[in-house]
Amino acid sequence: MFTEPQNPGITVSDILLYINCPRKAYFVSRGFELFPEVNVSRLERMLLKELSLTYPEIIKQCSLNADNLCKELEVTLAQICIDLPLLFPRELAGVGRGICDEAEARARAKIPEIATNLLRAVEEYGKEPMLAALTPIKTEPFLSSEKLNLKGVPSKLVCFEGAQVPSILKPGNCPDQGVWASDRLHAAALVLLLEAGDGKEVPFAFVEYVSFGLLRKVIIRSSDRREVIQICRRVEKIKAGLMPEREEEKFCKECNFVEQCTSEPSLMSKFF
Numbered sequence: 001m002f003t004e005p006q007n008p009g010i011t012v013s014d015i016l017l018y019i020n021c022p023r024k025a026y027f028v029s030r031g032f033e034l035f036p037e038v039n040v041s042r043l044e045r046m047l048l049k050e051l052s053l054t055y056p057e058i059i060k061q062c063s064l065n066a067d068n069l070c071k072e073l074e075v076t077l078a079q080i081c082i083d084l085p086l087l088f089p090r091e092l093a094g095v096g097r098g099i100c101d102e103a104e105a106r107a108r109a110k111i112p113e114i115a116t117n118l119l120r121a122v123e124e125y126g127k128e129p130m131l132a133a134l135t136p137i138k139t140e141p142f143l144s145s146e147k148l149n150l151k152g153v154p155s156k157l158v159c160f161e162g163a164q165v166p167s168i169l170k171p172g173n174c175p176d177q178g179v180w181a182s183d184r185l186h187a188a189a190l191v192l193l194l195e196a197g198d199g200k201e202v203p204f205a206f207v208e209y210v211s212f213g214l215l216r217k218v219i220i221r222s223s224d225r226r227e228v229i230q231i232c233r234r235v236e237k238i239k240a241g242l243m244p245e246r247e248e249e250k251f252c253k254e255c256n257f258v259e260q261c262t263s264e265p266s267l268m269s270k271f272f
């Protein structure tokens with residue numbers, strides 16, 4: 001007797017890769033390493049993400065003016081540089097002193113802007129609402145939905161205006177207003193997962209642009225949910241072996257898979 005083939009499980013990271021480039025999702029599903037090594041930019045992003053986790057404590061304790069905030073953030077960053085190898089021993093094994101120093105210097109250079117933006121937000125929205133939006137009630141909780149065949153781990157869940165909502169930390173650039181389309185879909189995927197737990201509607205999420213100290217609230221629309229569900233179905237097919245058509249992406253130049261991607265189409269891809 002034959003059993004039905006199981007759909008390969010998908011993760012929110014698969015969705016993010018797909019949004020970045022469907023072919024990247026294919027290569028990673030075939031076991032290729034996405035980041036073969038930690039470079040300065042990646043390490044800088046890791047430092048800034050860790051730093052952002054300390055914002056609530058710093059805002060709570062510090063008498064809020066730009067100088068104090070900068071000083072606190074600098075002291076905290078120095079400590080994070082010491083602690084980071086303990087948090088990510090495998091990723092950071094073999095990363096040279098030069099890379100660490102440059103990444104730290106770049107992260108440090110962002111602190112004045114982070115402090116200014118945090119301070120401005122506290123003044124505009126009030127300390128308590130800002131703390132509510134930044135303080136995790138759960139850090140990196142595992143969420144899953146059988147219906148969507150999807151799993152994911154938001155950076156944190158926060159409790160804001162009585163609702164438990166996901167918050168994601170983004171170390172890249174920040175749009176002038178709102179959030180990037182890819183971040184909106186990331187947030188929507190996590191909202192769908194959170195709703196799968198207790199069935200309660202989660203109307204919004206937060207996106208924290210950690211290199212700038214900016215927090216953005218994003219209302220999740222039906223069109224976002226629809227798009228996430230469609231991507232889930234496409235990623236399932238990719239994980240089952242479908243190689244998507246190659247489209248020249250703006251990320252191609254710095255992509256690790258350019259060699260595999262530009263070689264002759266594989267036999268497998270001809271079958272699908």
Ligand code: SF4
Nearest residue numbers: 021023252255258261
């Ligand atoms: S080389 Fe370009 S198309 Fe190919 S996987 Fe990388 S980003 Fe995608």
